[in-house]
Amino acid sequence: MKHWGEPPFEAQLPPETVLNQMEMAVIVCDRFSNVIYINAFAKKLFGFGGSEFIGQSVLSLGIAEEDHEQATELAKHVLKGGVWEGTFCNLRDDGTSVYTRAHAVPLRHPSGAIDGVAIFAREALRSNQREQDRYGLLERIGTRLAGSLELEVTLRQVAETLVPQFADHVFIDLFTGDKLVRRASRHTDGWAPPPGTWAENGEQVHYPSEHQAAKAMQRRDAVLEDTVTGVSAELGVTSMIAAPLVARGELLGVMNLALSHLGRRPDPHYDGFDRDLVGAIAGRVALAVDNAMLFEEERETALAFQKHLLPGETPPRLDGLQIAWRYEPAKPIESHGIQTQVGGDWYDVIPLSAGRVGIVIGDVEGRGAMAAAVMGQLRAALRAFAQDDKSPADIMRKLDEWVRTVTQPDRPRPPLVSCTYFIYDAWSRELTFANAGHDQPLLVVNGNVGELDFNDARGAMLGIRSSGVGGEIMFNEDSVVLSPGSTLVLYTDGLIERRPRDDGTFYTPEQSKTLIENAVAVAARRDVETVANAIFNAIPGDIDDDVALVVIRTAAEELPVEDRIFPAEPIMVSEARRLAAETFAAWGMHDDQAEMACLLVSEVVTNVVLHATNVPSPKRALVGAPELSFDEDDWDLGNGLGRPEPVKQEFRLRLRKGNDALWVEVFDPDLRLPRIRNAGETDEGGRGLYLVDQLATRWGSRPTADGKAVWFELPLT
Known part of the structure; x- marks a missing residue:
C-alpha cells in the first residue's frame, strides 16, 4: 500500500534504468575520451550488440574517419569547460551509415574539476523524402571533392553541386593571411548580382559582428538566419545559413548558402535540419580545401625547385647549333587514383672545351619536391663531371655511381633515373652519345622523320643496380655525323604517355609518337621555336606527367x-x-x-x-723475347x-x-x-x-x- 508522503514509484528507478528507456543515445567518456557508459538506445543507434566498446576510444563507435579530427577537437573543447553541438557520420557494424546530431557537455566533480564528457545523440536524418533527397548531397559532395586536389576546381565543384538543388546563392570565403577573400560564388539560373552589392571573386570580404557568417566563425558551428535584412533582403534573399570551414583545428574561412525568390520554391526557407546538413557539408569541404591548399603549396614548392634548378627560359647562343626547349609541369588532375604534380624531368646544355657542347635530357623517378631536389643535385653532379671532358660512357658510369649514393627519407632505395648524354662538335658535326634507359630522340634529315638509332649506346637506367637487379651494368657509347640542317628532338615520356581523348579513352604512346612525327614533318623547315610549339600542340588533352622537350638543329654552313x-x-x-x-x-x-x-x-x-x-721508344721485353738474328737486313x-x-x-x-x-x-x-x-x-x-x-x-x-x-x-x- 502506498503511504502518504512516499516519493513516486518512478523516482525509485535506478538511473541506469531511466537512461536505458530514453529515446536518445547517451555516451559517457572519461578525460581520455574512453567510453565508460553507453545506454541501450546508443547500441541500437550505432548498430552494435554488447558492451565491447567499454574502455575503448569514443572513435571506435564507428565515427567516420573524416570526422575523427572533429571528434578530437570537440573533446578538447568540452574538457576545457565548453559545450559543443554538431553532426557526425557513423558507420554501423553492418556497413550502413547513420548521421547523428550530437550534443556534448562536460561532467564535473563536486570539487569543480572536469572528470569527463557526456554526449547525447539522435539521428539527424528524418524519414521524409524531401530530407532524404537533401541529405544525399553529402554523398554527391564527397564524390565531387574526391575528383581533384586543385583548390579552384574544388571550390567550383562544391558551388556547382549546391546550386540550384540546395541553394540559390553560394559564397565561399577563405583567409589569405589575416584577410578574408571571396574565392568562389555561384547563383541560380546564371543570375548575377548588381555591381556594388555582393563582393566579387578575389575581393576582400568584411562581415559585421552581427552577421551570421561572423557568428558562425566565432562559434565554429553552422548558424541559420531566417530574418534577412539589408542588401541581401533587397535582392530577394529569404533565408541563409553560414557554416565555418574548420580543418585540423584551424579556421580556413566560411561558406554561405542562401535561398531567395529566384528559385521559385514553394517554401524558400531553411530549417534546423538544413543547418545541421550544411554543417556536415562544411566539415567535408574544409577538409578538401585544406588538402588542396597543402597540395598546391607542395606543388608550388616543387615547381619553384624545378624552375630554379633548370636552365633559364632562353637557351644560350652556341656556335653551329640552334636550341629551343620547353618544360611543362603536370596538371593537378587525378590519374589512376593518384594526384599528379611536378616531377623530376630535366635537361641541360653544357659548354665544353673548344666549342663542343654537352646536352642531356632525363627523368628522375617520383613526384613532388623530393624528385625536383634529386633532379637539381643530379644536374649539378653531371655539370661537374662534364667539365673533366670525359666521354659520354664515362659520364654515365660516374652518374650511376653517384645515383646509387642518393638516399631519400621516404624510399628504401635510391631513385631510378633515365637519361641520355650527348656531346656535339659543331665543326666536325659529330654527335657522340650514351644512353641510360631513356626514349630515343627523333631525328629529322632532309624532311624525313625517324628515330636516332642508339645501336651499342643502349644502357640500363641509372641506379638500377641498387633496386635489386644483379650484375654489372655496362654503359657504351656510339657516334653519328649529322647532316647540315638536321633536327634532333629530345623529350621525356610525359610527352607521349596517357593523353586523354574527347571520348574518355587515351592516346597510346605509339599514337602520340605518330602525331608528333606528323607535326615535326610539317614544321621541320621552320625555326626551332616553331618546331617546339608544334610538338607541344600536336597531342590534345592535359598531360598527367611533367614534360621536358629540347629541339636542336645543326648549322647549314661549315664553321671556320x-x-x-x-x-x-x-x-x-x-x-x-x-x-x-x-x-x-x-x-x-x-x-x-x-x-x-x-x-x-x-x-x-x-x-x-x-x-x-x-x-721514350718502347723497350724490347726480356721475358719470352724472340731470338736475335744477325742478318744484315735487320x-x-x-x-x-x-x-x-x-x-x-x-x-x-x-x-x-x-x-x-x-x-x-x-x-x-x-x-x-x-x-x-x-x-x-x-x-x-x-x-x-x-x-x-x-x-x-x-x-x-x-x-x-x-x-x-x-x-x-x-x-x-
Whole structure:
C-alpha cells in the first residue's frame, strides 16, 4: 500500500534504468575520451550488440574517419569547460551509415574539476523524402571533392553541386593571411548580382559582428538566419545559413548558402535540419580545401625547385647549333587514383672545351619536391663531371655511381633515373652519345622523320643496380655525323604517355609518337621555336606527367677551322706560329688579338715539343723475347751504330673560330696531363702554362683516344 508522503514509484528507478528507456543515445567518456557508459538506445543507434566498446576510444563507435579530427577537437573543447553541438557520420557494424546530431557537455566533480564528457545523440536524418533527397548531397559532395586536389576546381565543384538543388546563392570565403577573400560564388539560373552589392571573386570580404557568417566563425558551428535584412533582403534573399570551414583545428574561412525568390520554391526557407546538413557539408569541404591548399603549396614548392634548378627560359647562343626547349609541369588532375604534380624531368646544355657542347635530357623517378631536389643535385653532379671532358660512357658510369649514393627519407632505395648524354662538335658535326634507359630522340634529315638509332649506346637506367637487379651494368657509347640542317628532338615520356581523348579513352604512346612525327614533318623547315610549339600542340588533352622537350638543329654552313699535323721538333714551333698568324689574318682578327693568340700558341706548342712528345721508344721485353738474328737486313749499318731509327713523334694543331670566341687545341700522344708549375727566379722555363692561364678566357686539357689535347679559349671582341 502506498503511504502518504512516499516519493513516486518512478523516482525509485535506478538511473541506469531511466537512461536505458530514453529515446536518445547517451555516451559517457572519461578525460581520455574512453567510453565508460553507453545506454541501450546508443547500441541500437550505432548498430552494435554488447558492451565491447567499454574502455575503448569514443572513435571506435564507428565515427567516420573524416570526422575523427572533429571528434578530437570537440573533446578538447568540452574538457576545457565548453559545450559543443554538431553532426557526425557513423558507420554501423553492418556497413550502413547513420548521421547523428550530437550534443556534448562536460561532467564535473563536486570539487569543480572536469572528470569527463557526456554526449547525447539522435539521428539527424528524418524519414521524409524531401530530407532524404537533401541529405544525399553529402554523398554527391564527397564524390565531387574526391575528383581533384586543385583548390579552384574544388571550390567550383562544391558551388556547382549546391546550386540550384540546395541553394540559390553560394559564397565561399577563405583567409589569405589575416584577410578574408571571396574565392568562389555561384547563383541560380546564371543570375548575377548588381555591381556594388555582393563582393566579387578575389575581393576582400568584411562581415559585421552581427552577421551570421561572423557568428558562425566565432562559434565554429553552422548558424541559420531566417530574418534577412539589408542588401541581401533587397535582392530577394529569404533565408541563409553560414557554416565555418574548420580543418585540423584551424579556421580556413566560411561558406554561405542562401535561398531567395529566384528559385521559385514553394517554401524558400531553411530549417534546423538544413543547418545541421550544411554543417556536415562544411566539415567535408574544409577538409578538401585544406588538402588542396597543402597540395598546391607542395606543388608550388616543387615547381619553384624545378624552375630554379633548370636552365633559364632562353637557351644560350652556341656556335653551329640552334636550341629551343620547353618544360611543362603536370596538371593537378587525378590519374589512376593518384594526384599528379611536378616531377623530376630535366635537361641541360653544357659548354665544353673548344666549342663542343654537352646536352642531356632525363627523368628522375617520383613526384613532388623530393624528385625536383634529386633532379637539381643530379644536374649539378653531371655539370661537374662534364667539365673533366670525359666521354659520354664515362659520364654515365660516374652518374650511376653517384645515383646509387642518393638516399631519400621516404624510399628504401635510391631513385631510378633515365637519361641520355650527348656531346656535339659543331665543326666536325659529330654527335657522340650514351644512353641510360631513356626514349630515343627523333631525328629529322632532309624532311624525313625517324628515330636516332642508339645501336651499342643502349644502357640500363641509372641506379638500377641498387633496386635489386644483379650484375654489372655496362654503359657504351656510339657516334653519328649529322647532316647540315638536321633536327634532333629530345623529350621525356610525359610527352607521349596517357593523353586523354574527347571520348574518355587515351592516346597510346605509339599514337602520340605518330602525331608528333606528323607535326615535326610539317614544321621541320621552320625555326626551332616553331618546331617546339608544334610538338607541344600536336597531342590534345592535359598531360598527367611533367614534360621536358629540347629541339636542336645543326648549322647549314661549315664553321671556320684549320687543322695541321707537325713533326715534334723545336723548329716546328715557329711553323705552328706562322700557320696560326696566317689563319688569324684570314679570319679578320685584329692585330692585337692575333698577336696574343700567336703568343699563346707558341707557349703551348713549345710545352708539347719539350715535354709531351719526349716519350721514350718502347723497350724490347726480356721475358719470352724472340731470338736475335744477325742478318744484315735487320740492321741499319749506315748509321755506323747498328741501332734502329727512333720513333718519330708528332703533334697536331687545330684552330677554331666561333661567333664570339677563338679556340686553339694541341694534340699529342702523351697521356700525362699538364699542370702549372711554380717557376723559380732562376728557372729558364715553367712559365708557359702560367702565361696561358693569365691571358686566356679558359684553358684545360682532356684525354683523347690516343693521348691528350691541351686547349685554350680567347674572346673575339
